[in-house]
Amino acid sequence: MSEAILTATGVSKHFGGLTAVDNVDFAVHPGEVVALLGDNGAGKSTLIKCISGVYRPESGTVIFNGADITHQPPADIRSRGIETIYQDLALAENLDVGANVFLGKEVTRRLFGLLPVTDDSYMRQEASGVLDELDIHIPSLTQKLVNLSGGQRQAVAIARAMYWNAQLVIMDEPTAALGVPEQRKVLALIRSLREGNIPVILISHTMHDVMAVADRMVIMRRGRVVANILRSDATEEIIVRHIVGSAENGENAVMI
Amino acid sequence: MALGTTSDKAKRQPLVNARFVEFLTQSWSYLFLLGLVVFFSLTGTGFFSVRNFSSILTTSTLIMLMSIGQTYVVITAGIDLSIGWTVGLSSVTTARVMRDLAAGGADVEYAMLAGVFAGLLVALVPGLVNGLLVARVKVPPFIATLGMFGIVRGAAFLLTDGQQVVRGLSAELREALRGIGNGSLLYHIPDHGLVWFRQPPDLEPTQIRQVSQLLPYPVLITALVVVVFAFILARSKFGRHTYVIGGSEEAARRSGINVDRHLIIIYVICGFTAGIAGVLHLFRFTAGAPQAGEAALLSSVAAVVIGGTNLFGGEGDIMGAVVGSLIIAVLQTGLVILNIDSIWQFIVVGVVIIIAVLVNQLQTALERLQSNV
Numbered sequence: 001m002s003e004a005i006l007t008a009t010g011v012s013k014h015f016g017g018l019t020a021v022d023n024v025d026f027a028v029h030p031g032e033v034v035a036l037l038g039d040n041g042a043g044k045s046t047l048i049k050c051i052s053g054v055y056r057p058e059s060g061t062v063i064f065n066g067a068d069i070t071h072q073p074p075a076d077i078r079s080r081g082i083e084t085i086y087q088d089l090a091l092a093e094n095l096d097v098g099a100n101v102f103l104g105k106e107v108t109r110r111l112f113g114l115l116p117v118t119d120d121s122y123m124r125q126e127a128s129g130v131l132d133e134l135d136i137h138i139p140s141l142t143q144k145l146v147n148l149s150g151g152q153r154q155a156v157a158i159a160r161a162m163y164w165n166a167q168l169v170i171m172d173e174p175t176a177a178l179g180v181p182e183q184r185k186v187l188a189l190i191r192s193l194r195e196g197n198i199p200v201i202l203i204s205h206t207m208h209d210v211m212a213v214a215d216r217m218v219i220m221r222r223g224r225v226v227a228n229i230l231r232s233d234a235t236e237e238i239i240v241r242h243i244v245g246s247a248e249n250g251e252n253a254v255m256i
Numbered sequence: 257m258a259l260g261t262t263s264d265k266a267k268r269q270p271l272v273n274a275r276f277v278e279f280l281t282q283s284w285s286y287l288f289l290l291g292l293v294v295f296f297s298l299t300g301t302g303f304f305s306v307r308n309f310s311s312i313l314t315t316s317t318l319i320m321l322m323s324i325g326q327t328y329v330v331i332t333a334g335i336d337l338s339i340g341w342t343v344g345l346s347s348v349t350t351a352r353v354m355r356d357l358a359a360g361g362a363d364v365e366y367a368m369l370a371g372v373f374a375g376l377l378v379a380l381v382p383g384l385v386n387g388l389l390v391a392r393v394k395v396p397p398f399i400a401t402l403g404m405f406g407i408v409r410g411a412a413f414l415l416t417d418g419q420q421v422v423r424g425l426s427a428e429l430r431e432a433l434r435g436i437g438n439g440s441l442l443y444h445i446p447d448h449g450l451v452w453f454r455q456p457p458d459l460e461p462t463q464i465r466q467v468s469q470l471l472p473y474p475v476l477i478t479a480l481v482v483v484v485f486a487f488i489l490a491r492s493k494f495g496r497h498t499y500v501i502g503g504s505e506e507a508a509r510r511s512g513i514n515v516d517r518h519l520i521i522i523y524v525i526c527g528f529t530a531g532i533a534g535v536l537h538l539f540r541f542t543a544g545a546p547q548a549g550e551a552a553l554l555s556s557v558a559a560v561v562i563g564g565t566n567l568f569g570g571e572g573d574i575m576g577a578v579v580g581s582l583i584i585a586v587l588q589t590g591l592v593i594l595n596i597d598s599i600w601q602f603i604v605v606g607v608v609i610i611i612a613v614l615v616n617q618l619q620t621a622l623e624r625l626q627s628n629v
Contacts, residue, residue, distance in 0.1 A: 075512060090510045092503035094570035095496075103500060104511030106493050117491040 011060030020046040022223035031197040035214035042220040053077040081167030093145040098124035151182030281619035296590035316585035317478040321533035322556035323577035325526030333569025334397035338404035339530035343549025344412040346534025350375030351422035351544025383527020387520030412546035422544035437539030440469035486574035502569035
């Protein structure tokens, strides 16, 4: 396998007496979809936030593209190409697709060569280009997002990450709020990211999604990585056993 | 696989007259204004005249100026309850500075200029404090500006020593104020035709009653403020960020917009347009009055809401507030001309506000139906 684009080594994060992430090693390689699995409180979200810079780990290092990003602020980490798409998507639903792809980075032109105004047609056109690349069809680009479906909004969030040259996309429960057809479309988007050689870290509770798109599954339990399984070796049963802990020892054994 | 098939399906079974309903919800306030003008023109003698229209426009300037800044605040899902008294504070400050400078022997022009400058400047202070409280201390806008309501009210009355007006403006100063506050760039006078800048001093009393102000200065000044702030809101990056914050403050923050600074500037803008309203009020009535904008506060909020700006933020524009202000001014004038007790104006405006909110909700419901999520 090619060299890892992201390497987290010995990362730990505590909240008071609670060890949320305990000496975790975690790596992502170009063009792979890594599913991060585990029960609630296993430490998945905390680990992700240590990578995206929302939390500062107490120990360990995070290397991205050869640079140490361990204690950098979230905005700097984003500008290096790690895009996190949260469940709430962080979109302005009262605005159209172009405005959302360019949120906070609006392009302006000079009206009468003098007054700077937002260049909406340019932004719409660029947004349309990246949506085409991802094979996403949105009926009208002038529509406000509030009029789009959940899957379309997810697509806009992904398109925004793509447009700003994301080199690693982290997705937190991307299909949780969607209906079945929309879930399929989001999974198709994840595959097209992989085809573009952009790795994806996917946090999901939906076993079906994981089995459908992940190349590798990293399973966390009580703050530790307890299993690292290639898709070819994985069955739902093995994964669930690791998640609930019955794979390492006899206790907590649960019949599935 | 392409996204968007679900909404394609929804489009195949269109709602009856969906387009018509959409048109109505988006432009009802314009149609309502037009309807009011037609109604009063047909029923009220003297309503349909250049003279009366110019008077309605002049009347509307106070509410309109306040509603411009208020629109910015409401789009960010806030509200500014203090600007009614900011108008008064600005009016009183302007009057005092002019009076004292003129009494000290300064030229009237210089005293007026300095007074206007002071009046506009002082109006920024409550705005700045409101902005700091809302953005940095996270005090809910309603509470922060309600506190400021009391503080500014007190400050304005302190400046008049508890009086209803600033006393001691010289006759010369009043005359100069009136020249702008009640003046017009262009007059139409029977037998004289069009006259620029000044009303000829040698008119007969009967002629004076027939003078029409075609371009009153307060209206021109307000129009300029409308154009500038409408342009900023609709076209600039600053305006776009205002809508982003109103749509999702979290999205705005994560996209790197400096939300705190932006909110502070918006409350300062709101104080500023109230300050302009206060200065103009002084020019029109030649008396610095603490309570100059007291009654206009709720009308300005009403104008914003009637104009389609969503109180939950994210939607609205300055033209809506302009139309809302005109609706209120037309109602005020029209009811007086019909000889209906002006108290009815409150009831009618109240009903119109509720209709406005209902129409806004209808629009939201409609959008949801169309997208079929």
